[in-house]
Amino acid sequence: QVQLQQWGAGLLKPAETLSLTCAVSGGSFSAYYWTWIRQPPGKGLEWIGEINHSGSTSYNPSLKSRVTISVDTSKNQFSLKLTSVHAADTAVYYCARTLGADCSSTSCPFVYWGQGTLVTVS
Amino acid sequence: SSELTQDPAVSVALGQTVRITCQGDSLRRYYTSWYQQKPGQAPLLVIYGKNNRPSGIPDRFSGSSSGNTASLTITGAQAEDEADYYCNSRDTIGNHPYVIFGGGTKLTVL
Numbered sequence: 707q708v709q710l711q712q713w714g715a716g717l718l719k720p721a722e723t724l725s726l727t728c729a730v731s732g733g734s735f736s737a738y739y740w741t742w743i744r745q746p747p748g749k750g751l752e753w754i755g756e757i758n759h760s761g762s763t764s765y766n767p768s769l770k771s772r773v774t775i776s777v778d779t780s781k782n783q784f785s786l787k788l789t790s791v792h793a794a795d796t797a798v799y800y801c802a803r804t805l806g807a808d809c810s811s812t813s814c815p816f817v818y819w820g821q822g823t824l825v826t827v828s
Numbered sequence: 829s830s831e832l833t834q835d836p837a838v839s840v841a842l843g844q845t846v847r848i849t850c851q852g853d854s855l856r857r858y859y860t861s862w863y864q865q866k867p868g869q870a871p872l873l874v875i876y877g878k879n880n881r882p883s884g885i886p887d888r889f890s891g892s893s894s895g896n897t898a899s900l901t902i903t904g905a906q907a908e909d910e911a912d913y914y915c916n917s918r919d920t921i922g923n924h925p926y927v928i929f930g931g932g933t934k935l936t937v938l
Contacts, residue, residue: 741927751863751871751914753927764925800870809925813918815861815876822870 708733712801712820714786718827724788728801728820731782735759739804739814740784742775744797745822752797757784758807791827798822832915832930839936840905848900848933850915860898861916862891864909865932871914875900902935910937 714726728740742754755765757775765773769788777784788795800822804814832852840846850860859878863871873882875891888903898917902909915930 743929750932751916751929753929756925756927766926767921767924805873805876809858809918811859812877812880813859813861813916815873815916816863816871817873817876817882819870819872 708803708818710801710803710818710820712799712823714799714823714825716824716826718791718825720792720827721790722827724786724791724795724799724825724827726786726799726801726823726825727783728785729781729783730803735777735779735782737807739807740775740777741802741804741816742786743800743802743816744795745800746794746797754786754788754799756804791825793827796825796827798824832917832928834913834915834930834933836931837934837936839938840902841938842907843904845901845903846905846935848902848913848935850898850900850930851896852917852928852930853896854917854919854928855893855896855898858917858919860891860893862889862898862900863914863916865912865914874913905935905937907937910935 709731712728736759739756741756757763772789774787801820802816803818805817862875865871879891890901912932914932919926
């Protein structure tokens with residue numbers, strides 16, 4: 707059974723850097739998109755960005771200037787860094803894995819999710 | 829910009845059928861996925877692709893699509909189906925892939 711376990715600092719001050727890591731167990735690390743998604747309190751889901759096993763990334767244009775997603779295949783982990791945080795970045799942050807990497811027939815849904823990390827900027 | 833539009837709230841009587849819709853131009857090009865989210869929990873994938881259910885999802889959940897509108901149908905809604913439902917798809921901006929979510933629909937089972 708695939709499991710995603712995430713961790714990182716939960717309280718940040720404005721202008722600091724958010725850093726989260728997601729460890730993957732129970733499955734291959736290749737042939738998927740590894741993704742970060744966030745959800746502000748009481749609001750909807752927002753895609754932050756994704757990376758595949760070879761390190762190719764895509765980011766939400768609204769966050770692109772501040773976001774870096776990286777992967778460490780030797781540890782089966784991937785990470786998120788978001789610089790210069792402010793109050794509007796307060797959210798529950800989720801890591802997630804897609805069903806596969808061929809999106810032509812499925813649009814690559816997110817089938818496995820981490821438990822979520824509440825990050826508060828104050 | 830790429831957007832997916834959902835009704836903010838929908839209600840259904842226990843045991844009846846409810847349809848939750850999602851509209852967006854990207855749905856003409858890409859399949860829609862649907863997620864159920866209950867308070868304090870991570871989203872749960874319930875429908876993906878043409879009309880596929882992950883293992884463990886009851887067959888009362890089904891999906892369909894026509895043009896720029898995708899629908900999630902719950903046939904015989906149960907009390908445990910009360911939750912927020914999000915649609916999700918992909919698009920491209922220039923040559924760059926982009927993932928989008930609808931704003932969510934709060935389903936109340938009466």
